[in-house]
Amino acid sequence: MSFGMAAMFSAAPAADASTLDDIRTRDHLVCGVTEGTPGFAEVAANGAWKGLDIDFCEALAVAVLGRRDAVRYRVVSPANRFQVLAGREVDVLPRANAMTLSRDTEHGVRFVGTLFHDGQGILVRRGHTVASVLELSGASVCVMAGTGAQEGFERYFQMRKMRYQLVTAEQWPDTVKTYADGACTLLTGDMTLLASERSRLPDPGEHVILPELVAKEPLGPIVRQGDDRWFSVVRWTLEALIAAEELGITSQNIDSLRNSPNTDIRRFQGEEADLGRPLGLARDWSYRVVKQVGNYGELFDRNVGARSPLALERGVNNLWTRGGLMSAAPLR
Structure with a gap:
C-alpha cells in the first residue's frame, strides 16, 4: 500500500x-x-x-x-x-x-x-472632536513596538500619505499608561481590547473609538x-x-x-x-x-x-x- x-x-x-x-x-x-x-x-x-x-x-x-x-x-x-x-x-x-x-x-x-468582526481600531479623547481617522494627519500614536499593530498603523497612514509620530512601548500596560498620561493623541490596538481598556479609564465617556478599522479581523x-x-x-x-x-x-x-x-x-x-x-x-x-x-x-x-x-x-x-x-x- x-x-x-x-x-x-x-x-x-x-x-x-x-x-x-x-x-x-x-x-x-x-x-x-x-x-x-x-x-x-x-x-x-x-x-x-x-x-x-x-x-x-x-x-x-x-x-x-x-x-x-x-x-x-x-x-x-x-x-x-x-x-x-x-x-x-x-x-x-x-x-x-x-x-x-x-x-x-x-x-x-x-x-x-x-x-464578531474585530480589527485594529483607534482610541482618541472626545475633546479632540475627531470624527474620522482621516482627520488625524500629524497625530502622535501610542503603540506596542514591533507588533502587527505598529505595522498596520504605519501601512494605513502611509497609504493615505498622512503624517504621524510613533510613541512606542515594549508592553501593552505601558502603552495604555502612556496614552492615559496624555503623552500621545491616539491609542491603537484590537477594537475589543481598546473597549476593555476604555472601560477601566477614570472617565470612559471621554474616550471614543473611531469608526474606521485600520485592519480587519473577522472572528x-x-x-x-x-x-x-x-x-x-x-x-x-x-x-x-x-x-x-x-x-x-x-x-x-x-x-x-x-x-x-x-x-x-x-x-x-x-x-x-x-x-x-x-x-x-x-x-x-x-x-x-x-x-x-x-x-x-x-x-x-x-x-x-x-x-x-x-x-x-x-x-x-x-x-x-x-x-x-x-x-x-x-x-x-
Whole structure:
C-alpha cells in the first residue's frame, strides 16, 4: 500500500466520528474558550461564565439538547486551541481566530462563519472632536513596538500619505499608561481590547473609538474537519441568530409571532416547514434558541454593546440593512 493510501485510510475514523452523537451521549456540549476576555468569555462574581462566546455556546446547546445550561467550558490558549480541538477535548471554539489560508489548511479545522468582526481600531479623547481617522494627519500614536499593530498603523497612514509620530512601548500596560498620561493623541490596538481598556479609564465617556478599522479581523466558530453534520449545525445556529434579528424576532416577542402572516417567520418557528430534520435537530430548534438565548442583536448588546461596560457601537457588526456586514443565508 502506498503512503498516500495509508494516510487516507488512517484519517477515515476521525471523519466517521460524529460530534453531534458524542454531545448527545454525554448530554452536554464542551466549548473551548479563552479565559478573562471581557465581553466574550469571563467568569462573573457568582462563578458563572458570561460573554458573547458563552452565549453562542449556549445557543448550540439549546439547538442540540434543548437546554442552554447543557455546556461545559474548557479553557484553551492561543498556543494549544487547535490541538485541543483536534484531540476531541472540545467540540467547538466559538471565536478563536480570524480565518487565514494557512489556518484553514494546516490545522485540520474548518472555519464556520463570522460571529464578531474585530480589527485594529483607534482610541482618541472626545475633546479632540475627531470624527474620522482621516482627520488625524500629524497625530502622535501610542503603540506596542514591533507588533502587527505598529505595522498596520504605519501601512494605513502611509497609504493615505498622512503624517504621524510613533510613541512606542515594549508592553501593552505601558502603552495604555502612556496614552492615559496624555503623552500621545491616539491609542491603537484590537477594537475589543481598546473597549476593555476604555472601560477601566477614570472617565470612559471621554474616550471614543473611531469608526474606521485600520485592519480587519473577522472572528467566528471553528470545528474539526471531517464532520460535516456538526459543521452544519454550528453554521445554521449562527445563521439563525442573525436571521432572527433580520426578521425582528426577539426572545421577548417570539411567542407573540406564532401564526404570523409572514412565511419566513412561520418557517423560522417550525410551523411552516421542518428545517430541523436535515440537521438532525428538533423541528422548532431555531425557536428554542431565540426563546432561551436571544437573537444576534440581543447577544451583542448585553455582552459588548450599549448595555455592557465595553459599550461598543454596532458598526460593522450591525445588520447589512443598517450599514454593517452581518447577514444571514435564508432559512428555507
